[in-house]
Each structure stands twice: as C-alpha cells, then as structure tokens.
Amino acid sequence: MRIVVAGGTGFIGEPLVRRLSNDNDVAVLTRNPAHVRVGRALMWNPPEHDAWADVVAAADVVINLAGENIGQRWTEQRKARILSSRLDSTNALIDAMRSAPPRSRTFINASAIGYYGPRGDETLDESSSQGEGFLADVVMRWEAVAQQAEAIARLVILRFGVVLDRNGGALQKMLPPFRMGAGGPIGSGAQWMSWVAREDVLRAIEWVIESESARGIYNVTSPAPVRNREFVKALGRVLHRPAILPLPSFAVRLLFGEMGSEVLLGGQKVSSARAQADGFVFAHTDLGQALRNILTL
Secondary structure, eight states, rough: OOOEEEEEEEEEEHHHHHHHHTTTTEEEEEOGGGOOOEEEEEEOOSSSSSSHHHHHOSSSEEEEOOOOOSOOOOHHHHHHHHHHHHHHHHHHHHHHHTTOOOOOOOEEEEEGGGGOOOTOOOOETTSOOSSSSSHHHHHHHHHHHHHGGTSEEEEEEEEEEEETTTBBHHHHEEOOOHTTOOOOTTTSSSSOOOOOHHHHHHHHHHHHHHTTTTTTEEEEEOOOOEEEHHHHHHHHHTTTTOOOBBBBBHHHHHHHHHHHIIISSOOOOEHHHHHHHHTOOOOOOOOHHHHHHHHHH
C-alpha cells in the first residue's frame, strides 16, 4: 500500500511511520528531510507544489498530521502560524489529490477536541456543537477545509484528546516537576481531561486505514476521562511522588495567557462511543495502568 504522511516527523507522525513502514511504502512530507529516520523523505513547503504532489496524487492513503504546536504562549504571530500551518497543509494535500484521475483512496485528517471549547461537565460527542475560543475556531476552519476531500476520498477526521507518552506532548512537560515532588493540580483541578495513550492513537489510525466502513468524524479519547485533580493524583502514585502543590489559576493566566485559559484551565469531557460502536477497541482505558505502561516501557 502506498501511504503518505504529512507531519511524519512529529510526536504522532514519527512512531506512526515506523509502524506503517513494516508492510507499506511510506513517504514522509517534511520541511527538513534530515529528520526522517524511517520512510521516504520528500521535501515540501505548502502551499507550494513540487515533486511531492505527484506522490500524494498516486497514494492509496494520505494522512495529514501537520500543524504548528499549540503548547506555548499564544502571541498574535504564533496564532497566525497555528492556523495557517493547518489550512495550508490541508489545502495543498487536497489540491494534489484532485490533480489525479478519480481513484479509490483514503484521506485521514488530524483534528482536536479543542473544537468543543471549554464546556464544564457537559458530555460531548461528535454531534455536539462547536464551542468558543481560539482553538475551537481553528479546528472548525481546519475541518471545513478537510471536508472538501469528501468528493475525492474516503474522509476520516480524528479529533484527538490529550495524547500521553513520556517522549512528547503534555506528559513529557509534566514529568520534571512531578519527579521533583513539585507537581499538583492546575487551578481548581476540576476541569476534565479527555486523555488517550499515544499507542491507542496509532492503533486508531491503523484501524481507519483497514476499516473501509469508517467515515466521518471520530473522537479519539479514552472511554474514561478524568478531572485534572484525578489525573495528577494518578501520576503522583505512579511516580511515587506527592502531587499536592497546585498551580493557581492566576499564575497560569500570567504565565501562559490565552493558551493557559483555554488549554490548561479549560477542558472537555469527551465521549469516544462512536469509534467503539464502529469497532475500535481501546487498549488503554484505565489511567493508572496506562501511565504505568507508558513510564515503565
């Protein structure tokens, strides 16, 4: 199978390419080919088209994981890059697929539960309305572009929750203070964290590739979301460290600004029932066990 991965050197993309390369021809679209360790590196710089576009046009599966990291303070310049990196890459991939004669193909586009915005204790599924805030607006516009692929591909949009692994993402940033015994809840700790082990994210993408009936939008989050205070207690137990030093809300807003308010103090209680009903089985559903697996591998 011919597979193209945009964003194939990132937190999700790099291990995904390693897994898919065992049995497939995998091309990695990247601005820095020197970072590609597995797969066939192709230089790209969307929205510009180049040789990579012909490879995308001929692919059986196109996976879009490209996008600027959201986990830093949002200046106006960074906000512009967060949005443009997602829209430019998605538009470029769809344009490349359109350039080829009609054929059977799958387009998998990453997304995020930030679509729902901070929603308190409301349980959210794929039919829930768009929320408020910068991230909700970015995700809405990103998914609107991806929807244009419906006429030329089997389209699947995956809304990822808080992806956990020790080698990147939110958990990697949390580990140093927790290991020093300085971890604790963020703000009140009442905000929901819809988490998912990175291993289950990779398995979900493989499931989409293999399941011809999978279409549309899926939340990719563990069936057991927890409040932030429960998350930090579980992490403290696994690390055998106290988790009682809170980071006050005012300090979060002072340090991280708008990003802190939306991402760290906000939260979503998200249901992944649709993916489960359609046949995907999460391997990691207990937070404590998931953290033990991640941190002892």
